[in-house]
Amino acid sequence: MTRRVRIHEVAPRDGLQIESRFVPTEDKIALIDALSATGVAAIEATSFTSPKAIPNLADASEVMAGIQRRDGVRYVALVPNRRGAERALASGADELNLVLSASDSHGLANLRMTPWQSLERFAELVPLARDRAPATRLNASLSTAFGCPFDGPVPPARVLDIVARLAALGLDGVSLCDTTGMANPHQVGELCQQVLARHPQLDLTLHLHNTRGMGLANALAGWQAGVIRFDAALGGLGGCPFAPGATGNVCSEDLVHMFEEMGITTGVDLDALMRTAETLPGLVGHEIPGQVVRAGRADRRYPLPAGIAR
Numbered sequence: 338m339t340r341r342v343r344i345h346e347v348a349p350r351d352g353l354q355i356e357s358r359f360v361p362t363e364d365k366i367a368l369i370d371a372l373s374a375t376g377v378a379a380i381e382a383t384s385f386t387s388p389k390a391i392p393n394l395a396d397a398s399e400v401m402a403g404i405q406r407r408d409g410v411r412y413v414a415l416v417p418n419r420r421g422a423e424r425a426l427a428s429g430a431d432e433l434n435l436v437l438s439a440s441d442s443h444g445l446a447n448l449r450m451t452p453w454q455s456l457e458r459f460a461e462l463v464p465l466a467r468d469r470a471p472a473t474r475l476n477a478s479l480s481t482a483f484g485c486p487f488d489g490p491v492p493p494a495r496v497l498d499i500v501a502r503l504a505a506l507g508l509d510g511v512s513l514c515d516t517t518g519m520a521n522p523h524q525v526g527e528l529c530q531q532v533l534a535r536h537p538q539l540d541l542t543l544h545l546h547n548t549r550g551m552g553l554a555n556a557l558a559g560w561q562a563g564v565i566r567f568d569a570a571l572g573g574l575g576g577c578p579f580a581p582g583a584t585g586n587v588c589s590e591d592l593v594h595m596f597e598e599m600g601i602t603t604g605v606d607l608d609a610l611m612r613t614a615e616t617l618p619g620l621v622g623h624e625i626p627g628q629v630v631r632a633g634r635a636d637r638r639y640p641l642p643a644g645i646a647r
Contacts, residue, residue, distance in 0.1 A: 341602045342560065343378040345542060345568045346589055349400075350381040350415055352574030354391050356621050362396040364620055366403040371613045372571065373404070376605040377589075379411040381434060381568075385421035401428035411474070417448060422462050432474040433466055434512075435459055439479050439496050442487035443516065447480065456502050463506050477503045478512040478544060483528070484519030493528055500532055500539075510540030512568065515555065518548025522558035529562040544568040545587045546576070547626070552587035553595055560601070567592060571610070572617040572625030588627040590614050598635055607634070 388395035414430035416422045437455035438444035543559040573588035
């Protein structure tokens with residue numbers, strides 16, 4: 338079992354898209370630059386979607402133009418359609434994250450498309466991206482892979498069918514997304530094992546939400562199944578605007594802390610990550626759900642109460 342994992346930071350996109358206040362462009366850029374210095378493997382910087390649909394990310398092009406790119410960090414843009422892909426390619430994104438849903442209802446609510454219609458669109462987008470920017474990585478994020486807030490359980494066979502179709506399109510990776518935190522560790526482990534066994538050429542990423550408090554447990558189950566790539570959001574920010582009850586992602590600093598305490602290398606400077614997380618309440622205007630920033634690392638020590646002698 339690998340002792341090294343890769344952390345993909347998604348707070349600038351998934352975290353900020355659902356916030357009640359618009360975070361100014363210069364503050365988004367400063368946040369991404371600070372995250373770049375922490376050692377995360379990738380940062381999902383923004384989404385090239387309709388400003389009407391996601392007004393908080395209307396400044397996608399300005400953000401991508403303003404960030405200071407660091408060697409070793411991959412800068413990712415989520416794209417829902419051809420127009421978004423063209424804009425993301427023009428911005429110099431290192432990776433396009435195409436998005437579709439495993440369930441019909443969530444796909445229609447989020448993208449106005451069923452999974453099968455999304456796959457038809459991807460069949461056009463993949464050649465476009467390969468032709469215009471051959472070095473750009475292509476990933477597909479499969480929402481509601483572990484359950485849909487409208488339809489309920491999503492059969493694993495359906496997920497595996499969609500992943501097989503994505504692999505046939507020649508994508509570099511696939512993310513299995515627990516969009517509203519419906520997954521449990523047993524379910525995560527079983528599905529990840531099957532995807533890894535059937536598609537060893539794909540880079541498999543887990544994108545987990547902590548809606549029901551099982552985010553870290555599900556991440557551990559994924560790692561035990563062989564997953565080494567994990568999406569996470571600084572401070573536990575995030576949620577899908579088109580999924581009722583959705584709350585934040587797995588918290589980046591909590592996830593890094595868990596892995597590092599287990600002796601699993603993340604390549605992330607946890608102290609730098611925590612310092613960046615401490616700036617979030619001032620940025621978004623509310624407290625954040627992350628635990629390690631509040632409690633400190635597990636090796637934090639306190640003085641004995643007054644009057645207690647050893």
